[in-house]
Amino acid sequence: MLERGIRMLKTPVFAAPAANAALVASTIERREPRANDVLIEIDYCGVCHSDLHQVRDEWGASKFPMVPGHEIVGRVKQVGAKVTRFQVGDRVGVGCLVDSCGTCASCQRHHEQFCEKGAAMTYNGTEMDRVTPTQGGYATQVVVDEKFTLKIPDGLDLAAAAPLLCAGITTYSPLRQWNTKKGDRVGVVGLGGLGHMAVKLAASMGAEVTMLSTSKNKEADARKLGASGFASTKDPATFTKLAGQLDLIIDTISAQHDYNQYLGMLRPYGAMVLLGAPPEPSPLAAFALIMGNRRLAGSLIGGLAETQEMLDYCAAHKVQSEIEIIPMQKINEAYERMLVGDVRYRFVIDIASLRQ
Numbered sequence: 001m002l003e004r005g006i007r008m009l010k011t012p013v014f015a016a017p018a019a020n021a022a023l024v025a026s027t028i029e030r031r032e033p034r035a036n037d038v039l040i041e042i043d044y045c046g047v048c049h050s051d052l053h054q055v056r057d058e059w060g061a062s063k064f065p066m067v068p069g070h071e072i073v074g075r076v077k078q079v080g081a082k083v084t085r086f087q088v089g090d091r092v093g094v095g096c097l098v099d100s101c102g103t104c105a106s107c108q109r110h111h112e113q114f115c116e117k118g119a120a121m122t123y124n125g126t127e128m129d130r131v132t133p134t135q136g137g138y139a140t141q142v143v144v145d146e147k148f149t150l151k152i153p154d155g156l157d158l159a160a161a162a163p164l165l166c167a168g169i170t171t172y173s174p175l176r177q178w179n180t181k182k183g184d185r186v187g188v189v190g191l192g193g194l195g196h197m198a199v200k201l202a203a204s205m206g207a208e209v210t211m212l213s214t215s216k217n218k219e220a221d222a223r224k225l226g227a228s229g230f231a232s233t234k235d236p237a238t239f240t241k242l243a244g245q246l247d248l249i250i251d252t253i254s255a256q257h258d259y260n261q262y263l264g265m266l267r268p269y270g271a272m273v274l275l276g277a278p279p280e281p282s283p284l285a286a287f288a289l290i291m292g293n294r295r296l297a298g299s300l301i302g303g304l305a306e307t308q309e310m311l312d313y314c315a316a317h318k319v320q321s322e323i324e325i326i327p328m329q330k331i332n333e334a335y336e337r338m339l340v341g342d343v344r345y346r347f348v349i350d351i352a353s354l355r356q
């Protein structure tokens with residue numbers, strides 16, 4: 001089809017037409033690959049709790065219609081004339097970012113997620129022209145600059161690699177930032193998509209991992225994933241038993257909760273890193289930090305170089321996601337199950353279901 005002189009690629013998707021509306025089958029148009037672009041035929045897309053926050057406009061300023069999905073894996077179908085790193089047929093991935101300015105201090109440091117001009121997010125954002133909406137991976141294909149395309153190493157199962165593109169890098173990055181090593185005592189809060197990757201990755205780095213969960217029935221799984229300890233956060237005794245015990249806490253809870261009581265589990269100079277992004281703020285007592293020089297920090301996904309490093313690390317250490325594959329048509333049900341913590345441990349959409 002010709003439109004304003006540019007050939008567009010008609011693409012079947014599942015999209016949210018408005019905030020809180022169920023996702024429905026629809027079509028969008030992708031751009032024809034430019035010189036530096038790759039056209040990716042999508043095989044699988046992971047389902048992140050951030051998809052749900054944004055579809056329900058819980059963070060504000062969501063744009064509709066919205067095609068969510070930023071844990072994209074597939075195969076290269078076509079490359080632009082100047083593409084050097086990819087060939088047709090390569091196994092590739094796309095995470096939360098599809099472009100950035102490439103010249104600011106953050107981009108120069110390979111922290112594209114903090115691009116001073118505002119990185120182009122994979123969906124619910126705009127391209128760097130600040131006009132063209134971006135649309136995500138609940139779709140049959142996507143067109144992305146090769147700089148924002150990742151190589152999926154051979155050792156990884158394609159479907160189980162999809163969640164690494166967000167849940168994997170988001171947990172790998174803070175573990176690296178805090179130099180996690182053998183013998184460190186790491187607490188992981190919330191056993192969902194991010195949480196299960198945090199347990200696997202921290203254990204693979206030699207840490208002694210304690211799972212902190214509201215769901216006692218996840219204990220056996222937590223241990224299989226690599227945790228050596230498990231404590232129910234519904235039991236107030238957990239917070240006294242573990243007081244002053246942990247070097248690092250990775251907090252992945254998606255809903256409002258009391259940070260102060262978790263901070264009490266840190267040893268002096270220990271740090272708690274917020275990854276979960278509840279829409280509502282939470283009160284913080286100064287003494288929760290002052291006593292013991294404790295640190296409270298946040299971390300946002302990772303840059304492209306670190307994401308590739310994480311994928312290569314996962315292949316070398318045989319770390320991948322535990323997944324439940326669903327057809328696209330089950331996405332609304334999957335969201336409801338995520339809301340009640342019923343996901344073991346990442347839904348991954350089989351995009352073949354969109355092609356039927």
Ligand code: NAP
Binds near residue numbers: 166252276
């Ligand atoms: P998820 O799979 O739904 O897991 C969240 C887990 O948190 C649940 O399985 C549950 O674990 C626990 N939880 C949920 N509601 C809770 C509540 N009210 N109180 C206590 N615990 C609760 O979600 P996800 O995909 O891992 O994402 C988690 C959060 O991280 C979301 O807010 C998401 O937007 C955010 N995120 C941030 C980044 C970043 O760059 N910082 C990247 C991706 C996602 P238990 O059953 O074990 O208690």
Ligand code: ZN
Binds near residue numbers: 051167
């Ligand atoms: Zn995500």
